[in-house]
Amino acid sequence: MCFGVRDAIALAQQEAAARPLTVLGDLVHNSTVLGELKARGIEFKNDAREVATTTVMITAHGASERKLNAVRERGLRVLEATCPLVHVAHRAVARLVADGFHPVVIGKLDHVEVRGMTEDLAAFDVVLSDDDVQQLRERPRFGVAAQTTQPIERVRYLVSMIRGRFPQAEVRFVDTVCQPTKQRQHAAVELAQQCSVVIVVGGSHSNNTRELVQTCAKYCACVHHIETGADLQPEWFHPEDTIGLTAGTSTPDAVIDAVEQRLRGFKRVAHHLAV
Ligand code: SF4
Numbered sequence: 156m157c158f159g160v161r162d163a164i165a166l167a168q169q170e171a172a173a174r175p176l177t178v179l180g181d182l183v184h185n186s187t188v189l190g191e192l193k194a195r196g197i198e199f200k201n202d203a204r205e206v207a208t209t210t211v212m213i214t215a216h217g218a219s220e221r222k223l224n225a226v227r228e229r230g231l232r233v234l235e236a237t238c239p240l241v242h243v244a245h246r247a248v249a250r251l252v253a254d255g256f257h258p259v260v261i262g263k264l265d266h267v268e269v270r271g272m273t274e275d276l277a278a279f280d281v282v283l284s285d286d287d288v289q290q291l292r293e294r295p296r297f298g299v300a301a302q303t304t305q306p307i308e309r310v311r312y313l314v315s316m317i318r319g320r321f322p323q324a325e326v327r328f329v330d331t332v333c334q335p336t337k338q339r340q341h342a343a344v345e346l347a348q349q350c351s352v353v354i355v356v357g358g359s360h361s362n363n364t365r366e367l368v369q370t371c372a373k374y375c376a377c378v379h380h381i382e383t384g385a386d387l388q389p390e391w392f393h394p395e396d397t398i399g400l401t402a403g404t405s406t407p408d409a410v411i412d413a414v415e416q417r418l419r420g421f422k423r424v425a426h427h428l429a430v
Pocket of ligand 1: 157158159160215216238239240241303304333334335336363404
């Protein structure tokens with residue numbers, strides 16, 4: 156689990172021990188962890204209008220000033236668990252705008268982190284594909300940053316596409332992909348290259364877990380995305396397989412350990428398990 160998500164969970168647990176707490180949005184895209192937090196009395200809402208507690212926590216994904224102010228205006232106390240590396244991305248975009256660049260964020264348009272990066276801006280574009288780049292309007296200066304969990308190869312590719320499409324424009328790129336994401340993606344490539352089957356553990360709604368699945372699928376023909384060890388199917392494995400095991404940034408160690416144990420328990424599983 157990356158430090159941003161881990162710290163946010165610790166903050167939620169600490170706060171919930173002292174007073175009733177509602178978390179706005181998904182603190183972590185993992186049903187096991189969410190279940191544990193709910194068992195401690197923490198509420199989860201997507202809309203500040205539904206909040207019944209006086210303290211509201213913003214998740215590691217961060218939020219725009221506009222959203223934070225809207226929550227405060229409801230008389231709620233805001234506890235920010237925004238990851239410092241998300242703050243870095245927010246500041247990078249603000250700096251690009253201040254320097255006169257039209258901001259382009261490489262990421263998912265409807266993702267909570269991207270909304271937090273863009274909601275305070277007067278104008279912006281969000282791109283994730285070649286088509287999105289083709290839709291961009293000509294501008295003299297583009298300032299490009301990325302959602303922190305985007306694969307760096309895709310980000311570099313899209314930056315070069317923007318440069319190629321607008322050769323007259325000045326394109327400034329600020330690399331805001333976070334270090335835990337880069338390390339995880341890099342390790343996943345190395346793992347997938349060595350394995351005949353790769354298991355990726357993480358929530359079905361976790362963006363970075365899905366990105367890991369896509370990255371592994373480029374190098375390994377047989378990749379399975381699971382949430383817990385119960386999702387493992389023995390028929391996926393053969394004795395000659397080398398099995399790779401990796402996980403998204405929001406997957407707790409205990410869940411990964413349980414998957415590893417179940418894998419090792421399958422009689423048909425190969426002797427080779429790379430974790
Ligand atoms: S994935 Fe990166 S930016 Fe997001 S919470 Fe983890 S460390 Fe922070």
